[in-house]
Each structure stands twice: as C-alpha cells, then as structure tokens.
Amino acid sequence: MFEIFGVPSTALFGQLLIGLINGSFYALLSLGLAVIFGMLNIINFSHGAQYMLGAFCAYLLLQYTGMGYWPALIVAPLIVGATGVLVERLFLQWLYKLDHLYGLLLTFGLALILEGITRNYFGSAGLPYTVPESLTGGRNLGFMFLPNYRAWVIVASLTICFGTWFVIERTKLGAYLRAATENPTLVRAFGINVPRMITLTYGFGVALAAFAGVMAAPIYNVSPQMGSELIIVVFAVVVIGGMGSIFGAIVTGFGLGVIEGLTKVFFPEASNTVIFVIMAIVLLVRPAGLFGRRA
Amino acid sequence: MMKKTLGLAALTAMLTCSAAYAQQVSVKIGVLSDMSSLYSDIGGAGSLVAAKLAVADFAKTNPNVKVEVIGGDHQNKPDIGSNLANQWYDVDKVDMIVDTPNSGVALAVSQVTNQKNKVFLVSGAAASDLTGPKCNANTIHWTYDTWMLANGTGKALVKTGGDTWFFLTADYAFGHALERDTAAAVEANGGKVLGKVRHPLNSNDFSSFLLQAQSSKAKVIGLANAGGDTINSIKQGAEFGIVKGGQKFAGLLVFASDVNALGLATAQGLTLTETWYWDMNDANRAWTKRWQAERNAAGKFPTMVQAGVYSAVTHYLKAVAAVKSGADGKAVVAEMKKQPTDDVLFGKGVVRADGRKVHPAYLLEVKAPGESKYPGDFYKLRATIPAEEAFRPLKDGNCPLASG
Numbered sequence: 001m002f003e004i005f006g007v008p009s010t011a012l013f014g015q016l017l018i019g020l021i022n023g024s025f026y027a028l029l030s031l032g033l034a035v036i037f038g039m040l041n042i043i044n045f046s047h048g049a050q051y052m053l054g055a056f057c058a059y060l061l062l063q064y065t066g067m068g069y070w071p072a073l074i075v076a077p078l079i080v081g082a083t084g085v086l087v088e089r090l091f092l093q094w095l096y097k098l099d100h101l102y103g104l105l106l107t108f109g110l111a112l113i114l115e116g117i118t119r120n121y122f123g124s125a126g127l128p129y130t131v132p133e134s135l136t137g138g139r140n141l142g143f144m145f146l147p148n149y150r151a152w153v154i155v156a157s158l159t160i161c162f163g164t165w166f167v168i169e170r171t172k173l174g175a176y177l178r179a180a181t182e183n184p185t186l187v188r189a190f191g192i193n194v195p196r197m198i199t200l201t202y203g204f205g206v207a208l209a210a211f212a213g214v215m216a217a218p219i220y221n222v223s224p225q226m227g228s229e230l231i232i233v234v235f236a237v238v239v240i241g242g243m244g245s246i247f248g249a250i251v252t253g254f255g256l257g258v259i260e261g262l263t264k265v266f267f268p269e270a271s272n273t274v275i276f277v278i279m280a281i282v283l284l285v286r287p288a289g290l291f292g293r294r295a
Numbered sequence: 296m297m298k299k300t301l302g303l304a305a306l307t308a309m310l311t312c313s314a315a316y317a318q319q320v321s322v323k324i325g326v327l328s329d330m331s332s333l334y335s336d337i338g339g340a341g342s343l344v345a346a347k348l349a350v351a352d353f354a355k356t357n358p359n360v361k362v363e364v365i366g367g368d369h370q371n372k373p374d375i376g377s378n379l380a381n382q383w384y385d386v387d388k389v390d391m392i393v394d395t396p397n398s399g400v401a402l403a404v405s406q407v408t409n410q411k412n413k414v415f416l417v418s419g420a421a422a423s424d425l426t427g428p429k430c431n432a433n434t435i436h437w438t439y440d441t442w443m444l445a446n447g448t449g450k451a452l453v454k455t456g457g458d459t460w461f462f463l464t465a466d467y468a469f470g471h472a473l474e475r476d477t478a479a480a481v482e483a484n485g486g487k488v489l490g491k492v493r494h495p496l497n498s499n500d501f502s503s504f505l506l507q508a509q510s511s512k513a514k515v516i517g518l519a520n521a522g523g524d525t526i527n528s529i530k531q532g533a534e535f536g537i538v539k540g541g542q543k544f545a546g547l548l549v550f551a552s553d554v555n556a557l558g559l560a561t562a563q564g565l566t567l568t569e570t571w572y573w574d575m576n577d578a579n580r581a582w583t584k585r586w587q588a589e590r591n592a593a594g595k596f597p598t599m600v601q602a603g604v605y606s607a608v609t610h611y612l613k614a615v616a617a618v619k620s621g622a623d624g625k626a627v628v629a630e631m632k633k634q635p636t637d638d639v640l641f642g643k644g645v646v647r648a649d650g651r652k653v654h655p656a657y658l659l660e661v662k663a664p665g666e667s668k669y670p671g672d673f674y675k676l677r678a679t680i681p682a683e684e685a686f687r688p689l690k691d692g693n694c695p696l697a698s699g
Contacts, residue, residue, distance in 0.1 A: 011510055018502045116331075123595065125336035126526055128558030131534060138536060144506060147534045219534055220499055221526045221556065225332060229499055264494075264503035269466050271503075272495035 014144030015265045016258060021150045023257020024157030025212060027250050029234040030241065031161055032208035034249035035168070037238070039181050039201045042092060042103035048231030049111040050206045053080045054213025055222045056118060059127050069132035069218070076214045077207035084206025088199045111228070119224040126223035153215055160211065161250045168246055177201060236279045242292020252290060321361045322621035324350070324608065325389040327379060327404065328419060330368035333497055333523040334396040336552035338419040340366070341601040342394040344590045348582075349608035360616050365389070369400045371496070376400035377407050384411045390621035391416065391611055394604050398422035398469035405434045413624040416611060418603035421521075421548060422472035423687060426651040430694035433624045435631060435650045438603030439570050441469070442687040444547050445476035447568030447656050447680055452515055452545050453484040460545075461513035462491035463504050463528055465520035470496075473519040473547055489513045494524070501528045505535050514542060521548040526556050533561050550598045554673045559664040570656050570685075571599035571640060572674055578639050596671045602640045609638045610646075644682065649694040656685035 029051060036044045057076035061067040067075065087110065095102045131149045138147035168174035180187045180194045188194050213227075220226060237256050241248030256275055263274045282290060326346050328338040343366040350362045367383070369376035376395065383389035384407070392408065395401045396419025408415035409431040416435050417425055423442040425434060460481050464470040470493065478488045489511045492504045505528070508516045516537065518528050529544055538544065546553075549567040573583040573596050582605070586597045614630040615621045628650070636644045636652065644654040659674040667673065689697050 008510075011507070014506050014510075015503055018506060021502065022500055119331065119335070123336045123552070123592075124331070124333060124339070124523075125552040126523065126556035128556060128561070130558070130560070138534075145509070145536055145540070147536070149534060150502070219531055221523050221530065223333075223523060223556075225523075226499070229497055261503055265507070268504065269493050269495065272498075 010143035012262075012265065015261045017141075017144065017146065018150075019258035019261020019264075020254060021153055021257070022261060023254035024154050025216065025230070026234060026237050026257050027161050027253025028157050028212040028215070029209060029230065030237040030249040030253045031164055031246065032205040032212075033234060033238045034241070034244065034246050035164070035208070036202060036205040038244035038246060039177055040092075040198055041096065041100065041181075042202070043100055043107065044202075044205065045104055045108040045231070046087075046111040046114065047107075047205075047209050047234065048227030048229075049114040050080055050084065050209040050227070051213040051216070051230065052118065052224060052227035053083070053114065054210025055129070055217040055220075055226065056122070056127075056213075057210065058214040058217045059129050059222055062129070069214070073211065073214050077210040080210035080213075081203040081207030085199055085203040087206075088202040092202065093195070093199075111231075115224050115228065122224065124223055124225065126221040129217040129222050131218040149218060153219075156215065160208070161253075164208070165246050165250060233275055236275045240275075240279050240282045240289055242289030245289065245291040248289060248291025319359055319361055320615060320619055320621065321363075322390045322612075322615055323363045323365070323388055324611075325380075325383045325387075325392045326364065326366045326394050326604065327369055327376060327383075327392050327400075328366070328394045329371055329396050330366065332371050334371065334419065334521070336595070337522060337550050337598050338394050338396040338600045338604075341586070341590060341595070341597055342418070342604045344586055345597065345601040345605040346393060346608050348585060348589060349605045350612070353609060353612045357612070357616050360612060362612065369395065369397065371397045371400065373397075373399045373403040377403040380404045380407045381411075384408075384413050390414065390624075391627075393417075393607055393611075394419045394600070396420055396600060398425075398472065399467050401425060402429055402468055405429065405431060408433045408624065411624075414611065414621075414627050416604075416607040418607055419600045421469050423476060423692075424468070424472055426647075426649045427687075427692040427694055430649050430692070430696055432650075432696060433628055435607070435628060435646055435652060437607045437652045438599050439568075439656075440651075440686070441473040441476045443570070443656055443685050444473060444568050445480040446687075447658055447685070448545055448547055448566055449477045449480035449517070450484050451566060451568075451658055451678070452543070453481055453486040457515035457543055457545070458486040459513045460486060460488050460515045460517050461508045461511040462488065462517045462519050463501070463508060464491055464493045465496050465524055466493040467496050469521070470519045474517070477517055477519065477545075477547060494520070496520075496524070498524060499527065501531045502535065504528075505532055505537060509535065509537060509540065509542070512542075515545050516542055517545045517547055519547055521550075522553065525549060526553050529557055529565070530561060550600070551596050551671070551673055552598060554661055555596070559662060559667055559673070562661045563663040565661040566658065566677070567661070568656050568658055568680075569599045570654055571602040572657065572659065572676075573597055573602075574672060574674070575657070575676070582640060594670065606636070606638045606641045607652075610634070610636045647689055647697075649689060649692055649697040651686055651689075651692075653682045653686050655682050656680040 058072040061072045135149040184194045241252030264271045326343045328342050391414040393416040398420040401420030418438045421441045423440040425436045462474045464474045546565045546567050554562045632646045641654050646652045658678040
C-alpha cells in the first residue's frame with residue numbers, strides 16, 4: 001500500500017472503479033443521445049425525462065403488475081421506446097428540415113411537461129425501488145467492497161454500448177442508417193423505407209435512455225427530477241466526445257466518469273463542475289469534440 | 296378649473312381611504328418555498344395549503360383582518376429567492392414571507408426583509424445562524440434548526456456508543472451549519488470527528504463519498520444533508536453494506552417524506568429529531584386530515600415544516616390584529632416576541648429575543664416494516680426533549696439582539 005498525493009492507493013483504486021461505474025451510466029445515456037443526433041440531427045433534450053420515465057415505468061410495473069426487475073429491463077424500454085416512436089411521428093418528423101434549435105426547443109418543452117406531470121402525481125421526494133434479490137450483497141475485493149449490482153451495471157453497460165456501436169458501424173443495417181443520414185433521397189431510391197428507419201432509430205435511442213433508467217432505479221432515488229440532474233452532464237459528455245460520434249460518446253462517457261471519480265477524492269466540492277471545465281478546454285482546442293467529424 | 300377638480304377628487308379619495316382603514320386591517324402573505332425540486336415535498340405546495348388553513352381558521356374569530364396568500368418558487372437558488380422577495384416587497388405589497396426551505400435562500404431573504412422592514416418567518420430552513428450572528432429584528436426562526444438537530448440526534452447517538460464520527464456534508468450554508476453544530480455536540484459529549492467530505496447539493500451518486508466514509512472506520516456516518524441527498528446516501532449506503540459492516544447512519548435531518556421514499560425496510564432503525572409528527576396526538580391527526588383534504592393528497596403526510604408554517608402564520612395574524620397594521624415589520628415582530636404562542640399544533644411556546652421560537656423536540660426512531668400498522672405509521676417516540684434544553688441557550692448564539 002502506497003500513497004498518491006496523500007490518498008492511500010487502495011482508496012484510489014476503489015474510487016477509480018466507482019468512477020468506471022458512474023461512467024457506464026454516462027456512456028449509456030450519451031450513447032442514446034449520440035445515436036439520435038448522429039442519425040437524426042435532433043438534439044434530444046427530453047433524454048433525461050425519458051430516462052426518468054424508464055425508472056418510473058419499472059416502479060409502476062412492480063406496483064401494479066408485480067413484474068420484477070429482470071422483465072422490467074426489457075418491458076420498460078419497449079414501452080418508453082413506443083412513446084418515443086409516437087413523439088417522433090407526431091412532432092419531430094416536421095422538424096428535420098429546420099434549424100437544430102427547433103428540435104431542441106420541442107424536446108426541452110416535452111421534458112418539462114413530462115417532469116411536471118410526474119411530479120404532480122408522485123411528488124418530488126421519490127419512490128422506493130430495491131435491488132433485485134439475485135444482485136444483492138457484494139464481494140470484498142481487498143481494496144473496496146464492490147456491490148454485485150454495481151458490477152452488473154458495468155457489464156451490462158459495456159455490452160449494450162459495444163453492441164450498439166457494432167451494429168451501427170459494422171453491420172448492413174448500420175450502413176443503411178448511416179447512408180440514410182447522409183443522403184436520404186438516394187437511399188430511398190434503393191427501396192429502403194427511410195422514414196420508418198428514422199422513427200425506429202429515435203425509438204431505439206429513447207429505449208436506451210429508459211434502459212439506463214431501469215438500471216438506475218435500484219440505486220438512485222426514483223424522483224421526477226432524476227433525469228434533469230443527469231442530462232446536463234450527459235450533454236457535456238456528448239459534446240466532448242463529438243456530437244455525431246458513437247464511439248466518442250462511449251469512450252468519453254467512461255473516461256469522464258473516471259475523471260469525476262478522481263475529482264471526488266482530491267477535491268470533492270468541484271466534482272460537479274470538472275466535466276464542464278474539461279468541456280470548455282476541449283471546445284477551445286478541438287471544436288468538433290475529441291472524436292467528432294467537422295460538419 | 297382642472298386644479299379644483301383634481302383637488303376635490305384627491306380629497307374624496309383620501310376620505311374614502313381613511314374610512315376603510317379604520318374598519319379593516321389588510322395583510323398579504325407570501326409563501327416562498329421550493330415548489331419544484333428536491334425540497335418540494337418537505338415544504339412546497341403543502342406549505343401553501345398550511346398557510347391557507349391558518350388564514351381560514353383565524354378569519355373565523357377575526358373577521359376584520361383581511362388576509363391574502365400567494366405562493367412562489369425559489370428553486371433553491373439564493374439569487375432567485377432574493378429577487379422574488381424584493382419583487383414581492385416592492386411591487387406586490389407583500390408584508391410577510393414564510394417558509395423558505397434552503398438555508399442559503401433564507402439567509403438572503405432575511406437580509407432583504409431587514410432592509411425593507413417587513414417580516415420573515417422561517418419554517419423550512421435550518422441554519423442556526425439565522426438566530427445567531429445573522430439574526431435581525433425582522434426575522435423569526437420557527438420550526439427547528441441545526442443546533443437542535445445536532446444536540447438531539449448527535450448527543451443521543453454519542454451517549455449510546457457512537458463516539459467516532461465521519462461527516463457527509465452538503466456543500467452549502469445548511470450543510471456547513473449542521474456539520475459545525477453536530478461536530479460541536481459530538482465533541483462536547485466525549486466523541487471524536489475523524490473526517491468529513493463535502494458533496495455538491497443535489498448529487499446523484501454518493502458511492503465515492505460513502506467509500507471514503509467506510510474507509511475512515513468511524514462508528515457513525517453523519518449525514519449533514521437533506522431531501523434527495525439524504526435518500527440517495529442511505530439507499531446507496533445499504534448497497535455498499537455500510538450498516539452490515541457495523542457503521543451506523545445518523546440522519547441529521549430526515550422528514551416523513553424521506554422515510555416514505557426510502558421505504559421502511561431500508562430506513563428502519565434510523566434515529567432522528569423532529570419537533571412535530573402527524574401521528575403524535577389527536578389534534579395533529581385531525582389537522583392532517585384537513586391538510587390532506589385541502590391538498591387533495593390522501594397518501595401524503597405533512598412534515599414539521601408545513602405544520603410550522605400553520606403555527607407561524609397563526610401567531611403572526613394575532614400580532615397584526617393586536618398592532619392593527621402589518622406595515623411596520625419590526626413592530627409586528629416585537630409583538631410576536633411579547634405575546635406567548637399558542638396553537639393547536641405546537642401548543643404553548645414563546646419567541647425569544649433573538650428570534651428563536653422554542654418548543655419541545657422529539658427523538659424518534661423509524662419503525663421496522665412489521666411494526667407499522669397503517670400508511671404513515673413511521674416513527675416510535677424514543678424521548679421528549681423539553682423546550683428549555685432543545686434549543687441553543689440565548690447567550691451562546693452571538694446574536695446582537697440577545698445581549699440587550
């Protein structure tokens with residue numbers, strides 16, 4: 001055991017692991033945002049509210065149908081993803097030709113509505129949701145006690161993130177999607193249903209947010225403002241990673257989680273702001289983000 | 296000709312004005328609270344309802360006092376809170392502001408109220424500085440404060456063996472005050488503070504801070520935070536096996552709404568101090584039913600902050616009726632300190648020279664799930680701390696008003 005800047009190494013490794021876990025939430029959420037912005041050119045400000053809806057859906061499924069955590073992991077994203085599809089069909093499809101600002105304003109308004117309605121019915125203190133039986137407890141790694149649930153979060157997040165990246169960057173479906181973003185008319189000429197693909201992509205992005213919400217429900221307080229607290233940080237992550245880059249979002253998500261974790265050890269009062277300081281620096285040096293392509 | 300008409304018109308206006316003044320006293324009350332964020336279940340819309348109930352009850356016996364109640368959202372930001380207070384005092388003719396959870400906002404509004412000579416009754420905020428170095432002749436601190444919490448919960452835990460502490464503190468005025476007062480109480484009773492970590496207000500993830508608390512090996516982890524922060528700390532503490540590992544959580548400021556959000560399984564055994572609990576006696580239960588009906592929320596339970604708003608507004612209106620005007624803040628507050636308080640929720644009490652309202656405090660423990668018989672049945676009473684001991688002695692506060 002040795003010390004780094006006055007902090008024992010065991011404590012430091014523990015904090016790094018914690019940072020990685022937080023990074024998995026950032027990565028999951030920023031992945032959804034990056035997919036939606038990269039494919040649809042919509043800045044989805046309601047991402048945080050949809051994350052919150054995922055958590056609430058899990059709670060309601062438990063309350064009213066007795067459905068536990070594992071089935072809720074699949075059902076809740078499907079339900080919230082379906083609402084996302086509805087939003088896209090009803091509102092977003094008219095905004096693609098317009099300036100980015102319109103999509104931002106619409107989704108921001110949507111977020112406020114969703115948050116307000118939820119707070120009206122459920123209050124702001126939050127609702128109880130416990131860790132599922134199979135994931136309670138943890139193991140002592142020597143340098144820290146790692147709860148099983150947090151280990152599951154890392155594993156699930158890495159799987160989903162790289163799975164999504166693989167589908168978009170390496171498969172035929174992903175190729176269609178990327179082509180449709182660049183030149184929808186040409187892709188339509190090949191007989192591919194571009195509007196439907198775009199709708200389903202938005203639904204998928206929203207479902208990713210809801211999935212993160214269900215994963216968050218057992219450990220974070222399930223409250224109407226849980227999304228708005230997280231979404232600003234996630235936006236910073238996406239901007240640093242590069243607005244259209246899937247890989248950038250994933251890597252930056254994990255990386256910034258680790259940096260935030262280290263800040264919490266050395267200077268905890270700044271842990272809220274360090275990500276924005278990094279964002280300011282990155283934007284000065286590389287305006288398109290670390291992995292972004294210049295538009 | 297014009298001048299004469301104007302003169303006559305002015306005279307008539309003056310006459311009608313003075314006639315009205317002789318019969319009625321008019322006051323406007325503003326409930327400044329957190330209506331939309333992490334403290335909104337602690338105060339919020341429920342405080343507005345409590346104020347309206349107090350006004351309705353007072354009107355039954357004093358029909359000549361006309362009262363208007365408005366609500367406002369400070370969003371936990373001192374600049375928004377003081378802007379709203381300024382606007383209310385200057386433009387909207389508000390005479391008294393009540394509630395204000397969030398000590399940062401309360402301290403700011405207290406200054407504004409002193410400058411404009413209005414009245415500020417603090418129910419929601421906790422920092423004991425409001426009746427200490429930052430006291431003034433226009434502010435009364437009603438329901439509870441950090442000193443009472445520290446000496447209630449802190450002292451009780453040290454006496455039962457929790458003599459080493461580590462603090463998890465919300466990084467703003469309230470957290471600092473609570474940590475300072477509790478550390479003083481712990482050390483005064485023979486305990487030791489091993490360390491502390493300050494987290495930003497409204498944090499989501501406490502795993503990093505809890506890890507530091509765990510490695511400090513302190514017997515008690517003091518949570519100098521409130522609302523969503525406390526809920527997250529305790530919930531994640533359960534995940535990290537903190538209580539199983541032998542450390543205890545001291546919820547220095549816990550409300551019934553927090554216990555509701557945590558669920559009794561997670562919160563059981565938590566020791567806390569409050570000055571009002573809805574299920575303590577029949578009068579409280581009856582008032583709770585009225586509050587729930589008015590609020591249209593049968594599943595919610597009023598907190599001590601909301602009960603405090605009712606009590607404070609009641610006493611304020613009595614003082615206004617006695618002084619016959621709400622315009623001079625210092626005069627009304629002086630009257631509130633002169634008259635003893637008496638209302639259906641807090642019983643008999645008194646407001647001290649430093650602006651501190653005193654009443655008994657209750658040491659409560661959260662019941663286990665099996666012990667709870669009906670919704671809202673959260674606490675069992677461990678001890679009653681009499682009013683003389685519950686709050687910081689007048690001479691220790693460093694309040695300039697107290698030395699007189």
